Amino acid sequence: MAELADLHAFDLDAADLTIWVYKQSTKDGRPVFNGRWIGVTDELAQALRAAVAGARSSITETIEYQILAQNNESSALTIGADETYIALVKAQAVNPVPAKKVTKLKDIANTDFYAIRFATENDVLLAVRKTDASWSTKKSKDNIRMIFSDDELDIDVRPSFSVQPFFDFFSLDDRIFVSNKGRFESVLAYRAGHVEAFEELKVEPEFAEIFADVGPITIFVGSNKIQLRRAIAIREKAHYKDPKFMDNLRAMSAELNLNIEFEDDGRIRPTAETCRDIFQALLDHRLDSRLSEHLYDVQSTQLVG
Numbered sequence: 001m002a003e004l005a006d007l008h009a010f011d012l013d014a015a016d017l018t019i020w021v022y023k024q025s026t027k028d029g030r031p032v033f034n035g036r037w038i039g040v041t042d043e044l045a046q047a048l049r050a051a052v053a054g055a056r057s058s059i060t061e062t063i064e065y066q067i068l069a070q071n072n073e074s075s076a077l078t079i080g081a082d083e084t085y086i087a088l089v090k091a092q093a094v095n096p097v098p099a100k101k102v103t104k105l106k107d108i109a110n111t112d113f114y115a116i117r118f119a120t121e122n123d124v125l126l127a128v129r130k131t132d133a134s135w136s137t138k139k140s141k142d143n144i145r146m147i148f149s150d151d152e153l154d155i156d157v158r159p160s161f162s163v164q165p166f167f168d169f170f171s172l173d174d175r176i177f178v179s180n181k182g183r184f185e186s187v188l189a190y191r192a193g194h195v196e197a198f199e200e201l202k203v204e205p206e207f208a209e210i211f212a213d214v215g216p217i218t219i220f221v222g223s224n225k226i227q228l229r230r231a232i233a234i235r236e237k238a239h240y241k242d243p244k245f246m247d248n249l250r251a252m253s254a255e256l257n258l259n260i261e262f263e264d265d266g267r268i269r270p271t272a273e274t275c276r277d278i279f280q281a282l283l284d285h286r287l288d289s290r291l292s293e294h295l296y297d298v299q300s301t302q303l304v305g
Contacts (some may be wrong), residue, residue: 001173001174001176002172002173002175003062003175004059004062004076004177005029006172006173007056007170007172007177008056008057009123010118010120010123010125010172011120012049012053012113012118012125013049014120015119016051016118016119016120016127017040017048017116017117017118018037018038018093018096018116018117018119018195019037019038019040019048019066019114019115019116019117020035020036020092020114020115020116020117021035021036021037021038021091021102021107021108021111021113021114021131022034022035022036022052022089022092022111022112022113022114022115023110023111023112023294024113024187024189026189029196030085030186030189031085031088031189032088033085033088033089033092033122035089035092035093035100035115035299036090036100036101036102036107037093037096037100037101037102038101038102038108039101039102042196044149048116048163048280050165051163051164051165052116052118052127053164054165055166055167056127057177058073058074059074059075059076059177059179060074060075061074061075061076062074062075062076062077062078062177062245063076063077063078064078064079065077065078065079065178066233066236066300067194067229067230067232067236068229068230068233068283068299068300069300070181070299071178071179071181073276075170076170076177076178076179077177077178077181077184077290078175078176078177078178079175079178080174080175080176081171081174081176082174084170084176084188085188085189085192086126086176086188087114089126089128089171090124090126090171093115093117093126101134108135109135110135111131111132111135112131112187113128113129113130113131113168113187114128114129114163115127115128115135116167118126123172123173123211124172125170125171125172126170126171126172127164127167127170128167128168128169128170128171128187129164129167129168129183130165130168130183130186130187132162132164132271133155134162135162136193139303155267166179166180167179168180168183168184168187169183169184169187171188182190182225184210185225194225194228194229194231194232195223195228197231197232197235198221198228198231198232200230200243201232201234201235202217202218204235206240206241207235207240209267210240210246210267210268211267211268211269211270212263212267212268212269212270213269214270216272216275217270217275217278218269220270220271220272220275220276220279227279228284230279231279233283234279234280234282234283237282237283239282239283239284240282245284248264249281250262250266254282256281256286256288256295257286258277258281258286259273259274259276259277259278260274260277260281261273261274280297284301285297285298285299285300285301287301
């Protein structure tokens with residue numbers, strides 16, 4: 001299993017470098033990635049190596065990827081490659097054959113993300129970033145691009161694309177190191193997996209049976225990525241399967257200032273006004289501090305003893 005030390009130890013200077021651009025679509029509910037490679041000058045290649053080195057060096061710690069976990073500017077979330085669609089991305093970038101080379105503007109315009117691929121005899125490292133507006137012909141055509149030359153500004157009609165020195169995630173061997181969670185999930189269609197998992201959760205008997213009606217829960221979650229993450233975290237924690245937990249929730253919801261309504265048979269009766277508190281309860285995110293004697297809503301829970 002690749003660790004942070006392996007990411008830092010990868011020899012960028014000795015590796016062969018290619019840039020791959022990807023257009024993304026879906027087929028039968030699964031993502032499809034179409035990759036093409038671009039020729040680059042030695043000067044640009046040197047700048048890209050430096051950019052990746054700088055972005056990599058800023059990662060000083062890792063946090064295991066969880067649905068509600070968040071990293072900061074000096075940390076990365078780590079997740080197993082086999083939990084994502086990264087293999088489909090890698091498969092497109094194995095061999096830079098002439099047929100896959102970018103030769104026309106349409107090959108590169110409106111791409112969804114790009115990957116800088118570093119290859120040595122033993123390893124392959126991908127540095128991946130979602131494209132910005134400069135890669136979109138629709139957005140860039142509204143801008144007047146200019147160049148400063150001979151002490152004056154002139155129109156620059158040449159197509160240009162920005163590669164920023166920051167990356168959404170790195171892929172090395174069997175691990176992915178995520179710097180930007182939202183863009184990582186967008187590139188690898190991770191959010192689509194959340195939607196599918198929520199649909200499965202709603203019909204899971206042990207979940208559905210705690211509610212008088214799951215309809216308001218469905219409306220509350222909708223396609224909101226934060227609520228989808230919370231729903232999947234509820235499924236992973238599975239407190240709703242624990243009879244003791246549910247008995248405690250019924251007995252202490254008022255004491256914990258949780259706005260939750262119950263039917264006479266003990267099932268939860270969700271409404272638009274109570275769904276937020278229902279999620280806080282099922283996540284076990286409403287906590288009672290013994291020190292301050294205050295109630296708190298928290299983002300995540302980590303056992304300390």
